[in-house]
Amino acid sequence: MRLAILGASGHGKVIADAAEQLGWQDVIFFDDAWPSVKENGPWSVNGPTERLIERVSEFDGVVVGIGNNRTREEKQCELARAGANLVSIVHPAATVSSRASFGPGTVVFANAVINPCAYVGGGVIVNTGAVVEHDCVVGNFAHISPNAVLAGGVKLGQQVWVGACASIKQLVSVGDASIVGMGAVVTKDVGSGVTVVGNPARIRRQ
Ligand SMILES: CC(C)(COP(=O)(O)OP(=O)(O)OC[C@H]1O[C@@H](n2cnc3c(N)ncnc32)[C@H](O)[C@@H]1OP(=O)(O)O)[C@@H](O)C(=O)NCCC(=O)NCCS
Numbered sequence: 665m666r667l668a669i670l671g672a673s674g675h676g677k678v679i680a681d682a683a684e685q686l687g688w689q690d691v692i693f694f695d696d697a698w699p700s701v702k703e704n705g706p707w708s709v710n711g712p713t714e715r716l717i718e719r720v721s722e723f724d725g726v727v728v729g730i731g732n733n734r735t736r737e738e739k740q741c742e743l744a745r746a747g748a749n750l751v752s753i754v755h756p757a758a759t760v761s762s763r764a765s766f767g768p769g770t771v772v773f774a775n776a777v778i779n780p781c782a783y784v785g786g787g788v789i790v791n792t793g794a795v796v797e798h799d800c801v802v803g804n805f806a807h808i809s810p811n812a813v814l815a816g817g818v819k820l821g822q823q824v825w826v827g828a829c830a831s832i833k834q835l836v837s838v839g840d841a842s843i844v845g846m847g848a849v850v851t852k853d854v855g856s857g858v859t860v861v862g863n864p865a866r867i868r869r870q
Contacts, residue, residue, distance in 0.1 A: 666690040667751070668716055668723040670739055672697065672704035675789070676729025679771050680707050682755040688725070713739065717746040725751035727769055728787065733823040733841070737805040740769050740787045750786075758790075766790075767804065785822070794826075803840065812844075821856060 667688040669676045672695035680691045693709040694716040695701055702709050710716075720726065726748040730736045744750060750768040754760055757774040764778045767786025775793040778784060782796045785804035790796060794808040797815050803822035808814065813831045820826070821840035832838065832850040839856030849863035859869040 665725070666692070666723045668692050668694060668720075668726045668748075669707075669729040670694050670713060670716055670726070670743065671729035671731075671736075672701050672707075672709045673729055673731060675731045677705050677707070678773055678792070679727060679729045679753050680704075682753050682771070682773060683727075685756050686753065692723075693729075713742065716748075717743070720746050720748045723749070725749055727751055727753055727771065731789070731807065733805045733807055733825060736787055737823065740805075744768075764796075773810075779816075791828075797834070809846070 665688045667683050669679055672693040683691050693704045693707050694711055695709050696712045698709050698712050726743055728736050728739045752770045754772040755774040758772045758776045760778045761780040763780035764782040766784035769787040772790040773792040776790045778796045779798040781798050782800040784802040787805040788802055789807040791810045793811040795813045799817040800814045801819045803820050806820045806824045808826045809828040811829045812826045815834035817835040818832045819837040823841040824838050826844045827846035830844045830848040836850055836853055838854040841857050842854050843859040844850055845861035848861050848865040850865040854860050858867050861868045
């Protein structure tokens with residue numbers, strides 16, 4: 665079982681480690697910084713995106729390991745057009761309800777929880793220890809950082825970034841491409857394309 669990860673980042677290392685624990689035997693990185701970057705910790709980097717696209721049929725699975733939501737979306741779409749088998753990586757120590765669902769290219773790290781009737785889109789990062797409660801809807805290419813909590817029925821738009829240890833009150837919505845800062849406590853709906861921080865969260869940047 666061969667897995668290609670596009671993006672030789674720290675985030676990519678966590679995906680690689682989870683993948684190995686799931687039984688992927690051959691994990692290989694690609695990154696546009698090649699040949700300046702030839703390794704990512706213990707894993708080798710074999711070329712840029714174009715090389716991965718040329719060799720895409722050699723891999724049983726492909727996943728994008730890029731933290732930036734917009735770049736991750738661009739790269740995942742490019743790989744999908746090239747016929748890549750986009751896979752999801754769910755760490756064996758994550759808890760995902762059989763009544764929850766998620767799309768292709770989504771990664772779920774150790775101690776994360778996705779509870780029943782939650783729907784998580786494609787290309788999403790549910791980072792270490794993050795909680796996606798029942799009935800949440802998470803848009804494509806969002807990132808829920810370590811230990812962030814989405815209470816029941818929260819809706820995140822596409823490309824939303826929820827910072828580490830932030831909490832979002834039940835039934836609250838966050839619009840597309842907004843950022844919830846680390847540690848924020850979001851008690852009311854947040855529009856699109858804004859950054860909110862603090863407790864209670866307030867708009868920091870439009
Ligand atoms: C909200 C955030 C995106 C702002 O980033 P930024 O635009 O680079 O902001 P800066 O670091 O320049 O800070 C700007 C101001 O906002 C404040 N600020 C930044 N983040 C804040 C936060 N989470 N809560 C409260 N205030 C915050 C800073 O103290 C600074 O205040 P000042 O102008 O009074 O000095 C960022 O701080 C953040 O929280 N990112 C999430 C990080 C994270 O969770 N990483 C996990 C990755 S797995």
